[in-house]
Amino acid sequence: xxxxxxxxxxxxxxxxxxxxxxxxxxxxxxxxxxxxxxxxxxxxxxxxxxxxxxxxxxxxxxxxxxxxxxxxxxxxxxxxxxxxxxxxxxxxxxxxxxxxxxxxxxxxxxxxxxxxxxxxxxxxxxxxxxxxxxxxxxxxxxxxxxxxxxxxxxxxxxxxxxxxxxxxxxxxxxxxxxxxxxxxxxxxxxxxxxxxxxxxxxxxxxxxxxxxxxxxxxxxxxxxxxxxxxxxxxxxxxxxxxxxxxxxxxxxxxxxxxxxxxxxxxxxxxxxxxxxxxxxxxxxxxxxxxxxxxxxxxxxxxxxxxxxxxxxxxxxxxxxxxx
Ligand code: ADP
Ligand code: MG
Numbered sequence: 001x002x003x004x005x006x007x008x009x010x011x012x013x014x015x016x017x018x019x020x021x022x023x024x025x026x027x028x029x030x031x032x033x034x035x036x037x038x039x040x041x042x043x044x045x046x047x048x049x050x051x052x053x054x055x056x057x058x059x060x061x062x063x064x065x066x067x068x069x070x071x072x073x074x075x076x077x078x079x080x081x082x083x084x085x086x087x088x089x090x091x092x093x094x095x096x097x098x099x100x101x102x103x104x105x106x107x108x109x110x111x112x113x114x115x116x117x118x119x120x121x122x123x124x125x126x127x128x129x130x131x132x133x134x135x136x137x138x139x140x141x142x143x144x145x146x147x148x149x150x151x152x153x154x155x156x157x158x159x160x161x162x163x164x165x166x167x168x169x170x171x172x173x174x175x176x177x178x179x180x181x182x183x184x185x186x187x188x189x190x191x192x193x194x195x196x197x198x199x200x201x202x203x204x205x206x207x208x209x210x211x212x213x214x215x216x217x218x219x220x221x222x223x224x225x226x227x228x229x230x231x232x233x234x235x236x237x238x239x240x241x242x243x244x245x246x247x248x249x250x251x252x253x254x255x256x257x258x259x260x261x262x263x264x265x266x267x268x269x270x271x272x273x274x275x276x277x278x279x280x281x282x283x284x285x286x287x288x289x290x291x292x293x294x295x296x297x298x299x300x301x302x303x304x305x306x307x308x309x310x311x312x313x314x315x316x317x318x319x320x321x322x323x
Contacts, residue, residue: 013094015153016043016142017162022091023137024170025249027051028177032134033193037167038182042159044142044150052134055107058114062123065101067093096121098149099142105135120145164188165240172204172277173245201228201277209241209275216278218313222286223306225313227278229260235268241275247284251298256280259310263318280306 013019020037027035030053040046056064068089095101096118106113113131117124143150153159160183171179171191181189194200202210213228230241242257243250256278264274286301300306 013098013142015162016047016159017166019043019047019095019099019139019142020049020163021166021170022095023047023049023139024167026091026137027053027135028170028174028248030054030135033177035177036180036182037163039160039163040184042153042156043139043163044153044156044159045140047139047142048136050134050136052132055110055113055133055135056103056105057107057110058126058128061103061105061114061116061126065092065096065118065121065123067121093121095139098146099144100140102138102140103135104129104131106131106133108133160184168204169243169250172201172243173248173250173279175200197228205241214317216313216317218309218316220309220312221305222283223309224281225278225310226281228276229278229314230275235264235272235274237272239273242273243277245277245279246287246298247281248279253298255303255307256310259307260314263314278310280310282306 013022016039020039020043024035024037027049030051032051032053034052036048036050038046038048038050066089092101097120101118102116103118104113104115112128114126115129115131116126143153164181164183167179167181167189171177171181171189175194175197178192179189180187180191189204191200191203194203198210198213201213209230212231214231215226215228217226219225239257242260244253244256245251246253257273260274260276260278268274286306287298
């Protein structure tokens, strides 16, 4: 039933930025270390994500756009061992129900690539082309078939700011990948692969943020917490400069944020928030990433323990004499 599929898809795909997030996460899952993101008109008319990852085999293409089919799960129990970013097998299907998708892709071993057009979840055409290894997904005319959802989108500027936001967050969390972001034919972000977290932060967030950073690096009970708290522009009026990555994926987690915020309560004015970039690596079986369709929230098997490791990691650098 096309209508139900469209409604379901609309729940996963709220706006251009949700599409960009899903496509870029797929690129990272495919092992890409070079990703280009291009949008036009806030992403409403045009979104392109090009990567140099594994590519999709021509024979698997229709499967990739089928709901709940994913190459990232082989057994049910794998669900609890997910290391990759995406795993629900829903993104491409959903996107193809609310926009016109074009894909160009080639695997390492294939002689040539394929170019296909997909609409309403169905492959309209598929032909051979020459192209480099990797995948390009082009998403055109978002919500062309759901006018109410289209009307619900904000201005081009607001939508493109949301896309920028996601691109910056993902780029910041991916040290070993170079990102290029093009907005209405203008290059907005162009990062190269980096071995050094500090220069990576500098290249994305700029001088102000990266001038004076306190490094955190602590591990206990299989939970590794590392990253930086910014001392320079120490606080902001919102949490927009709080970046938390769990096993490499950007998440929003108020309880984890508050662990850090609590240490700064006495030094930062009311309603101001410290800025930080924190990575938490832990056994994926201890997290449930399947909690929210947009996957920015997370549930831990043992949240208290994770928060305690975070807390200790911060205390160690803020009050070194105590440890
Ligand atoms: P999921 O990421 O949850 O598996 P998606 O709908 O996002 O589901 O993607 C479906 C499948 O399409 C993936 O499992 C993967 O096999 C393939 N795929 C999607 N994007 C890419 C890409 N950029 N490179 C290689 N394979 C991809
Ligand atoms: Mg995915």
